[in-house]
């Protein structure tokens with residue numbers, strides 16, 4: 582079977598196509614034929630050697646996100662059976678409750694091998710069933726960006742109908758956050774570097790779009806759009822470069838889900854957090870229980886993830902390059918033919 586490995590990270594050329602014997606499932610393990618995988622910004626950092634403090638294991642199989650069908654199960658498996666449509670969970674051992682240091686170290690496509698292979702073997706606990714109405718390509722978008730956005734809005738901010746949510750940019754996490762916020766009956770304010778992309782988020786239900794290039798003081802526009810009150814929740818993907826403005830966009834007692842680090846370094850003034858009694862929560866994807874709750878909501882609402890482009894397995898490198906270009910809207914997928 583074919584798979585990709587990263588012998589030494591550092592450039593697009595680091596992504597190496599290999600041929601190896603198919604894996605066989607041992608006790609409590611499941612053999613999955615991967616039908617589609619999906620890229621996240623993190624995967625770009627992994628490939629370029631800019632992810633993780635301690636470095637990655639050598640020769641890692643990249644990508645946390647993938648969906649496929651069960652081909653065979655090892656002795657003792659009860660959670661799935663051959664033919665089931667499944668996705669791997671981002672952290673293979675974070676099943677429910679709070680994250681621990683141990684479960685944080687079980688992230689696929691980083692700490693351990695990931696999904697960019699024709700077949701993978703995973704522990705039965707590291708899988709969820711797919712929402713029935715989704716294609717493999719759609720379902721492959723869920724494990725990282727989908728669960729992260731769900732964790733931020735459903736678990737941390739606990740959004741209620743009538744709340745207002747600020748999303749930043751139009752990448753994978755933010756478009757999921759837009760869809761979930763609308764599903765929960767919330768208003769959405771979106772920022773983007775592109776007016777054309779802002780038109781698209783408005784067509785998906787965002788009430789206000791702000792171009793953060795043309796409007797560098799976008800926090801003022803956010804406050805104006807909420808009658809001066811500020812938003813209830815921010816899905817923060819910008820990181821150091823946007824954090825202070827995000828704080829200024831929040832209402833007193835609002836919630837900031839700290840997810841991403843897309844922009845450069847900046848000083849953060851903790852006084853602003855204290856003065857407005859803001860709740861800042863670091864979010865690292867989510868547990869299997871969150872994934873399953875999200876899948877129920879996606880199925881009940883007939884929601885479809887937004888796919889920007891699908892690349893063939895043989896052109897995985899081009900998929901990475903497309904993600905790096907920043908031209909995408911939503912998710913970049915690889916089909917495993």
Ligand SMILES: NC(=O)c1ccc[n+]([C@@H]2O[C@H](COP(=O)([O-])OP(=O)(O)OC[C@H]3O[C@@H](n4cnc5c(N)ncnc54)[C@H](OP(=O)(O)O)[C@@H]3O)[C@@H](O)[C@H]2O)c1
Pocket residue numbers: 620621622623725726729749750751752753754755772773774775778793818819822823839840841842843844864865866867904907908909911
């Ligand atoms: N903590 C976690 O568990 C977790 C999980 C998933 C992702 N992340 C992190 O979240 C971030 C986003 O990930 P992703 O996979 O959604 O990335 P992505 O799909 O590559 O999205 C990138 C988009 O972010 C927008 N952006 C860039 N700079 C911005 C800025 N200064 N202000 C506002 N928007 C900006 C751009 O949108 P426009 O083109 O519209 O301007 C760009 O297209 C990354 O830092 C990633 O590492 C963290």
